[in-house]
Amino acid sequence: MSTPREGREVNAVYEELRARPEFSELRRRFRAFVFPVTAAFLFWYLLYVVLSGWARDFMGQQVLGSINVALIFGLLQFVSTFAIAYWYSRYAGAKLDPLAESLREEARR
């Protein structure tokens, strides 16, 4: 088992890690990404749901043959979901993982 033993000693390790500038930076970078992006995609999704309920004339406008605004809007939700997932994985790989890794190294010593 890799779980550290309970007690003061363990907590001191966590206290020490938390006090390091790398940790503050890791937490800042993580929160600076996930909070605004979560707010944005929830807004974008709810906008879509609200428009589906209240703006039916707009949603029903045909754009290309039988393809209407509602279908394009719905497909854009797929596009945005894929894009955010990809964006986050790039961001986490470049900005979060190295910091987390160096803190784990620190903890091992």
Add this chain to the structure above:
Amino acid sequence: MSHEALAITLFLLFVGLTLFLTVRASRQTKDATDFYAGGRSFSAGQNGLAIGGDYMSAASFLGIAGIIALSGYDGFLYSIGFLVAWLVALLLVAELMRNSGKFTMADVLAFRMSPRPVRTAAGVSTITVSIFYLLAQMVGAGALVALLFGLTSESAKALTIVGVGILMIVYVVVGGMKGTTWVQIVKAVLLMGGATLITLLVLGKYGFNLSSLLSEAAAQSGKGDAFLEPGLKYGTEAQGLAGKLDLISLGLALVLGTAGLPHILIRFYTVPTARDARKSVLWGIGIIGVFYLLTLVLGFGAAALVGSKTIAASNAAGNTAAPLLAERIGEIVFGDVGGTILLAFIAAVAFATILAVVAGLTLASSSSVAHDLYAHVIRKGEATEQEEVRVAKISAFVIGAVAIVLGIFAQKLNVAFLVALAFAVAASGNLPAILYSLFWKRFNTAGAVAAIYGGLGSAVVLVIFSPVVSGKGVGPDGKSLSLFPASVDFQWFPLENPGLVSIPLGFLFGYLGTVLSKEYRADKYTEMEVRSLTGVGAEEATPH
């Protein structure tokens, strides 16, 4: 060979293959980490497929294709909510949970709280959500056998439910998380393969021109262009404001429920690191996203090629749209034999789908009974790993038996609302507790208990007094549209989905419970924060 015999043969092949994999997995299942979390040794890609397998239920496959085939665009609203929900899991939950938890959802909640009350609450909620979801799938299995094989007798349905129940118990008891994960992987591959094949054939029929498929669907539906627009099923003009608020309520429950579903949450423990948990969610999003795009074509394809009237005549909820489409497109492209083969294949895939999902649910709930309720509440952390796993296996038998009995009992009831209710409960009780645990320093035991019981309770109480339980009147077939007979009416809550009210209530209960209690463990939050973000002290994979 008739399509019935062929479907049963294909399904038995699936059962044979998955049982083989389960027995093989059982030989590698030695300790509790193997049983609960597959030794944390699955790769991100494998777990991504398994996430898809756990998530793409019969409600997604048959249900959404059916709603689209009968009510057009509105079915798509479901798909989008189900997919976007994964961003909540990806950004806020998956990695942090992998780093701070061990086997169950409650591990994260109990991290810095008094374990007994929090684990009791989390166990109750896990079992409630899983039983709702299980029941919907079990009843679906009974209905499916009637639809596909024309076996409408009560005993045939009951026998199907018993068979599905026994198989799911075997997967869980014999194979644990390893066996169950392989069942999910095989099912996901089959489901994606089947859906892709039918989609390509349908698109090919229309020269890969989506617009002409859509206009044909609109024409065949008898509803014209309205078929391609929102508003035929949810929030119709006739339902007025309540209908539109119901649409928002459903949308909220779908998007916030996924990251609180216990059988989904335990998937994050099956990989070696938080990074793999992230990657497996990325795989999952890719697979699930493509699958919902395929169901769009399946639904509209069924409307265009089979016709909404034929589908509605076969099953009022449209659940046979995908199998009927498979038969029709097979006939068109390959002749009668092709139709029979494709119908049999899709029927077998549908059963595999149900079987995999119920196995995942049984595993999640029996894990919670053993690890949360037995080991930590009853034995106060004194139980050995062997005792825990033994209790988990016994629980799988009991939960399976309960699901079989309830499934048979509920056979005649209209239980379609149960999946949406499971999402609403997960979003109202589990999600607030998880998010507060991970992000709010002040959060404490009273807050966690209040969020779970408050969110769960308000969701269930509101549903009891909603139109889905009573007071919705009778449908064109003379049957009650609610759970209770049309003569019973105690409905006062206007929405069918409680999410719009119960989700904010869950967060509010969690907040009030926290600030009204003095408990404040800053030291444990430090540990949780460091551990969840860096992975220091996180559970490691067992080497094999």
